[in-house]
Amino acid sequence: MGVGIIGCGLIGQKRASNLGPGGNLVACADVNLPRAEQLALPFRAQAFSSWRELLALPQIDIVIIATLHDSLAEITLAAIAAGKHVLVEKPAARSASELEPVIAAAKTNNIKVRVGFNHRYHRSLQKAKSIVDSGVLGDLMFIRARYGHGARLGYDKEWRANPQLSGGGELIDQGPHLIDLSRWFIGDFSEVQGFAHTYYWDMPVDDNGFMLLKTAKQQVAFLHASCTEWKNLFSMEIYGKDGKLDLSGLGGSYGLEKLTYYKMLPQMGPPETISWEYPMADDSWALEMAEFYQDIHENREPAAGLHDAYQALKIIDQIYKDSGYDHLA
Structure with missing residues (x-):
């Protein structure tokens, strides 16, 4: 084609x-x-x-x-x-x-x-999705995820710091990936709480976005996107009633891509643990x-289509409004 x-x-x-x-x-x-x-x-x-x-x-x-x-x-x-x-x-x-x-x-x-x-196509996330879909984690309860970078000198003068060009800061930059992955695992969110704020960079857009998103089943995604992370980071934990998945890294500056499955035992105590590492080049693209x-x-x-982007943007729009940002005014 x-x-x-x-x-x-x-x-x-x-x-x-x-x-x-x-x-x-x-x-x-x-x-x-x-x-x-x-x-x-x-x-x-x-x-x-x-x-x-x-x-x-x-x-x-x-x-x-x-x-x-x-x-x-x-x-x-x-x-x-x-x-x-x-x-x-x-x-x-x-x-x-x-x-x-x-x-x-x-x-x-x-x-x-x-x-x-x-990000849906990273090896660790593909493996995580297959594990979740298999049902071995049991009913999913909540997700906790962080995604951030340390920016660079002059970051506050780049196009991402101009709200007319970017539509916002870190929340609309790395935030959409966190929202999309969370929706991919636990579905649509019916309740949205969050806060976006500019803590460090001298720019009119946010450098940190915090989200507390809830589904109709009361499943929660607690998400944090940051460009004051200083050391690049990707971390996602998916909690079910029978086990947990811990994902870290995306390769490159984000560190080794790794997935760990913690299987709860009938007697509880230390879980059975299985880990997968993906040191090879990123083939998600x-x-x-x-x-x-x-x-x-x-x-x-x-x-992953327009509906998914629309759902992410609705959440971002609401958090920006609640946080006092009006980037496109």
């Missing part, structure tokens, strides 16, 4: 290197034309400074949108109108309301739109893309 990439920064480059055998890079577009040309060159693809020129190419079947947050929804909507299937990076929009016309257009035009929740090709070929809705 012919693929076009709009936004040729680090994520666009990562997407290009993980297209796999199902896709062929036809064109790249970026407001910085030399960056588009650099990405296009090894693939012998076309390069444009205008994403509209890329969308006009008939040989493109799928568009990957890896731009700043302020243009994700606009470009996705235009791609749908052009008859292209879309993989749009999370959060897919700056707010839930910004995503609503995109959802309607995708449905009307029978276009497949996948949202880049690649390639798996996600391969599944998207299959979605299109089989005319099925993507497992």
Whole structure:
């Protein structure tokens, strides 16, 4: 299938290197034309400074949108109108309301739109999902998860610190992954409490987001996204009545990807423990893309789609409102 990439920064480059055998890079577009040309060159693809020129190419079947947050929804909507299937990076929009016309257009035009929740495809999370689905943990009670990084010098001057471009701070940056994974394991949340605040960085967006989310069954996800973590961290614990899963690391600067299963024994006491480690390179991007090709070929809705992004954004919107942030005013 012919693929076009709009936004040729680090994520666009990562997407290009993980297209796999199902896709062929036809064109790249970026407001910085030399960056588009650099990405296009090894693939012998076309390069444009205008994403509209890329969308006009008939040989493109799928568009990957890896731009700043302020243009994700606009470009996705235009791609749908052009008859292209879309993989749009999370959060897919700056707010839930910004995503609503995109959802309607995708449905009307029978276009497949996948949202880049690649964390679902990490080996440890795939294994965790299979364990949860097997029922050995028993009824799930709650999830506790943290995701954070230490940012870098000048972070408060980058585009993520500009609310018009980003739609918010850490809560809309790493927060969507935590919300999506929690929904993936325990379902939709009917009650939302949270707090977003700027503790350290001199910027008008939040550097920490805290969430207490509750399902209709009273299952809870306690989540914390932070860019004052100082040492990059990913941690997720999933508690069932018969056992617990402890996930840590995502590879690279986040440390070794690892999953530990603690099985409660009838006599209680120290649990039976099994661990899996995944020191190999991250293949989540390639798996996600391969599944998207299959979605299109089989005319099925993507497992991680616009509905999932919408649910995450509704939670983020509410917490920003409750915390006194109005990023898009």
